[in-house]
Amino acid sequence: xxxxxxxxxxxxxxxxxxxxxxxxxxxxxxxxxxxxxxxxxxxxxxxxxxxxxxxxxxxxxxxxxxxxxxxxxxxxxxxxxxxxxxxxxxxxxxxxxxxxxxxxxxxxxxxxxx
Amino acid sequence: xxxxxxxxxxxxxxxxxxxxxxxxxxxxxxxxxxxxxxxxxxxxxxxxxxxxxxxxxxxxxxxxxxxxxxxxxxxxxxxxxxxxxxxxxxxxxxxxxxxxxxxxxxxxxxxxxxxxxxxxxxxxxxxxxxxxxxxxxxxxxxxxxxxxxxxxxxxxxxxxxxxxxxxxxxxxxxxxxxxxxxxxxxxxxxxxxxxxxxxxxxxxxxxxxxxxxxxxxxxxxxxxxxxxxxxxxxxxxxxxxxxxxxxxxxxxxxxxxxxxxxxxxxxxxxxxxxxxxxxxxxxxxxxxxxxxxxxxxxxxxxxxxxxxxxxxxxxxxxxxxxxxxxxxxxxxxxxxxxxxxxxxxxxxxxxxxxxxxxxxxxxxxxxxxxxxxxxxxxxxxxxxxxxxxxxxxxxxxxxxxxxxxxxxxxxxxxxxxxxxxxxxxxxxxxxxxxxxxxxxxxxxxxxxxxxxxxxxxxxxxxxxxxxxxxxxxxxxxxxxxxxxxxxxxxxxxxxxxxxxxxxxxxxxxxxxxxxxxxxxxxxxxxxxxxxxxxxxxxxxxxxxxxxxxxxxxxxxxxxxxxxxxxxxxxxxxxxxxxxxxxxxxxxxxxxxxxxxxxxxxxxxxxxxxxxxxxxxxxxxxxxxxxxxxxxxxxxxxxxxxxxxxxxxxxxxxxxxxxxxxxxxxxxxxxxxxxxxxxxxxxxxxxxxxxxxxxxxxxxxxxxxxxxxxxxxxxxxxxxxxxxxxxxx
Numbered sequence: 001x002x003x004x005x006x007x008x009x010x011x012x013x014x015x016x017x018x019x020x021x022x023x024x025x026x027x028x029x030x031x032x033x034x035x036x037x038x039x040x041x042x043x044x045x046x047x048x049x050x051x052x053x054x055x056x057x058x059x060x061x062x063x064x065x066x067x068x069x070x071x072x073x074x075x076x077x078x079x080x081x082x083x084x085x086x087x088x089x090x091x092x093x094x095x096x097x098x099x100x101x102x103x104x105x106x107x108x109x110x111x112x113x114x
Numbered sequence: 115x116x117x118x119x120x121x122x123x124x125x126x127x128x129x130x131x132x133x134x135x136x137x138x139x140x141x142x143x144x145x146x147x148x149x150x151x152x153x154x155x156x157x158x159x160x161x162x163x164x165x166x167x168x169x170x171x172x173x174x175x176x177x178x179x180x181x182x183x184x185x186x187x188x189x190x191x192x193x194x195x196x197x198x199x200x201x202x203x204x205x206x207x208x209x210x211x212x213x214x215x216x217x218x219x220x221x222x223x224x225x226x227x228x229x230x231x232x233x234x235x236x237x238x239x240x241x242x243x244x245x246x247x248x249x250x251x252x253x254x255x256x257x258x259x260x261x262x263x264x265x266x267x268x269x270x271x272x273x274x275x276x277x278x279x280x281x282x283x284x285x286x287x288x289x290x291x292x293x294x295x296x297x298x299x300x301x302x303x304x305x306x307x308x309x310x311x312x313x314x315x316x317x318x319x320x321x322x323x324x325x326x327x328x329x330x331x332x333x334x335x336x337x338x339x340x341x342x343x344x345x346x347x348x349x350x351x352x353x354x355x356x357x358x359x360x361x362x363x364x365x366x367x368x369x370x371x372x373x374x375x376x377x378x379x380x381x382x383x384x385x386x387x388x389x390x391x392x393x394x395x396x397x398x399x400x401x402x403x404x405x406x407x408x409x410x411x412x413x414x415x416x417x418x419x420x421x422x423x424x425x426x427x428x429x430x431x432x433x434x435x436x437x438x439x440x441x442x443x444x445x446x447x448x449x450x451x452x453x454x455x456x457x458x459x460x461x462x463x464x465x466x467x468x469x470x471x472x473x474x475x476x477x478x479x480x481x482x483x484x485x486x487x488x489x490x491x492x493x494x495x496x497x498x499x500x501x502x503x504x505x506x507x508x509x510x511x512x513x514x515x516x517x518x519x520x521x522x523x524x525x526x527x528x529x530x531x532x533x534x535x536x537x538x539x540x541x542x543x544x545x546x547x548x549x550x551x552x553x554x555x556x557x558x559x560x561x562x563x564x565x566x567x568x569x570x571x572x573x574x575x576x577x578x579x580x581x582x583x584x585x586x587x588x589x590x591x592x593x594x595x596x597x598x599x600x601x602x603x604x605x606x607x608x609x610x611x612x613x614x615x616x617x618x619x620x621x622x623x624x625x626x627x628x629x630x631x632x633x634x635x636x637x638x639x640x641x642x643x644x645x646x647x648x649x650x651x652x653x654x655x656x657x658x659x660x661x662x663x664x665x666x667x668x669x670x671x672x673x674x675x676x677x678x679x680x681x682x683x684x685x686x687x688x689x690x691x692x693x694x695x696x697x698x699x700x701x702x703x704x705x706x707x708x709x710x711x712x713x714x715x716x717x718x719x720x721x722x723x724x725x726x727x728x729x730x731x732x733x734x735x736x737x738x739x740x741x742x743x744x745x746x747x748x749x750x751x752x753x754x755x756x757x758x759x760x761x762x763x764x765x766x767x768x769x770x771x772x773x774x775x776x777x778x779x780x781x782x783x784x785x786x787x788x789x790x791x792x793x794x795x796x797x798x799x800x801x802x803x804x805x806x807x808x809x810x811x812x813x814x815x816x817x818x819x820x821x822x823x824x825x826x827x828x829x830x831x832x833x834x835x836x837x838x839x840x841x842x
Contacts, residue, residue, distance in 0.1 A: 099336070100339065103336070103339060103340055103343060104343070108348075109340055109343070109344075111174070111327075111329040111352070111354070112171060112174065112327050112328050112329050112330070112331060113331060114331050114332055
């Protein structure tokens with residue numbers, strides 16, 4: 001796997017316009033698979049970057065596959081956001097009430113408030 | 115081209131440096147123009163025990179409110195409901211510092227903090243912020259021992275107590291002790307915040323900000339757990355609270371071998387005890403005159419009276435004198451000593467103890483009568499009852515030759531709160547508590563800031579120099595000397611001494627007068643200075659000999675926040691003076707006496723003391739040998755790591771970063787918002803002048819609402835107040 005391609009995402013020479021379609025597909029797949037390693041931000045980047053490619057460009061051979069990857073990435077992203085939001089809300093609300101458990105789960109405990 | 119760019123960049127750098135210099139050098143003086151710092155304030159801090167938190171807390175960046183002086187009932191309505199500029203910072207006159215007003219403040223959301231004026235004018239007839247039943251959960255009376263006497267069902271000891279010290283306030287409460295500073299606050303209030311003809315005052319208003327953010331929350335268990343977690347896992351560990359701890363002081367008529375712990379062979383000991391500490395609503399303020407000093411002075415005078423006779427004609431039993439620290443907080447010192455005795459970690463153990471006599475509050479004798487309190491539950495046992503009755507008859511026979519009458523309250527009455535209760539929890543030994551009250555306390559200011567020399571009737575005629583006041587024998591001194599003589603003779607009889615030696619046992623009223631002066635009026639006096647080591651008498655500001663009377667709050671051992679605890683040291687060195695012998699050891703020998711064969715470090719302690727000042731001011735220090743020792747007074751709960759213990763004291767004091775107070779003028783919210791977003795668009799010459807002023811300072815603003823103050827800059831009215839306060 002060509003990691004240099006994966007990491008140079010912000011480089012101005014890495015322009016999707018000049019990439020052949022097979023390379024676009026493989027990049028999209030790499031980001032999709034990478035997101036399963038507890039990296040939801042890869043899915044976020046995937047959705048944002050390839051959205052125009054998948055839905056707004058005129059059709060080409062690889063586009064249906066890119067579309068499916070984008071849809072699945074978006075689904076995974078929404079799931080992660082829901083889980084994290086729920087957990088963060090519960091923790092912030094109930095940490096004080098949990099007493100000992102709350103303290104063991106915390107990295108920094110605020111001074112002077114419960 | 116290149117030279118031009120270089121020149122431009124050099125000029126830019128110069129401009130930047132001079133601008134920074136301009137703003138940085140002058141920004142501190144801007145802060146001085148805005149804020150007037152209040153130096154002489156005393157905070158109320160947070161204390162925690164196994165289940166609760168008490169005291170006061172402010173927000174982390176201070177609580178700010180518009181000043182209002184609470185003098186009348188209409189002021190109270192203004193603060194709590196009708197005033198248009200909440201939240202208010204209340205300056206409370208002395209008469210309003212009671213439970214009902216403070217509870218209303220606590221339940222209101224319009225109060226940002228309270229500053230209480232501490233003075234004798236307007237003081238009510240009684241004020242005790244302590245509970246009605248002191249130490250009710252850690253005494254001897256419980257469900258299993260005298261259940262009908264527990265929780266003050268039998269006698270309410272402190273009926274005037276309003277329990278304010280044990281409430282939890284979510285706003286800061288400070289005490290204003292300095293009259294000049296209170297005047298500054300009143301002037302600021304009168305100039306800006308006073309109502310004119312019933313209409314609300316206009317902005318800018320005088321405001322006060324109090325900082326007293328406490329780190330600990332909930333209770334000791336939580337605080338200790340978080341401290342442990344911090345110490346183990348955090349990069350920058352912070353301690354959140356510290357257990358209250360200090361030292362007990364003890365001595366004995368026959369020296370005890372300090373290195374031999376556990377049961378002492380052939381020793382039958384009579385314990386004479388009293389407490390060393392007090393407390394009040396505010397941090398480190400506890401004059402504790404009737405509550406504590408009366409007991410300390412009496413026991414010290416007793417030791418002075420008894421010591422010569424016990425050396426010439428020693429009684430069969432040893433007499434063990436003990437001063438317990440931390441008794442106000444669930445008997446820290448006495449529970450620790452009993453715990454050590456039971457664990458065989460002390461010079462004696464419970465089997466050595468024959469009986470106990472405790473000196474409670476003995477300063478306010480009404481009609482010259484003392485009361486001997488005993489425990490009815492242990493007296494149900496025949497042998498204990500006989501012993502207690504014999505003890506009472508000995509005390510009465512000792513009182514026969516004196517002008518005091520001693521009586522005992524009704525047999526079913528329980529013991530008042532006393533260290534003897536902790537000894538009874540361990541074993542039912544015979545004992546008595548001497549006090550000046552029959553049922554409830556005669557002290558109307560128990561554990562408050564007003565329990566001072568005046569409460570004990572220790573007043574000196576005007577026109578005396580400090581040295582004359584030191585030796586002046588007030589009536590209180592004579593009365594306490596009588597009590598001390600009685601206690602000394604009773605102890606001698608209790609220890610099995612001969613009756614014909616009794617007349618040689620008399621307490622010296624002069625020593626009592628000196629002790630009262632030192633403990634109630636001025637600790638930096640010539641007698642105390644001669645008793646203490648030279649490094650203490652020479653030290654600067656943080657010495658234990660700072661001016662004024664000593665405060666009896668127990669504190670945190672090796673002091674985290676302030677100077678070393680004075681009272682324990684004073685009692686230790688006074689005992690060394692009264693019971694010790696002068697040796698001719700040199701200073702280095704005094705520090706290491708074990709090298710000499712004639713000196714015994716196990717039986718005695720060696721103190722290097724200053725000695726009296728000669729005519730030309732020099733002192734000749736010498737070494738005193740005495741059998742006075744300190745023993746650690748920290749609650750056994752912290753040794754056993756049972757922070758939620760129900761049996762032992764679990765009191766801790768929270769830590770904090772900074773405690774301070776300041777006043778300044780504050781602008782209305784609309785003006786702040788306008789200032790923050792719009793520029794200076796007004797045409798008036800005044801505003802143009804001040805706008806020039808304000809524009810340059812804008813970069814040093816750290817909070818938007820100071821902008822209005824800066825607008826007035828040099829002709830700031832607060833500056834005049836500040837000048838009056840600073841250059842006096």
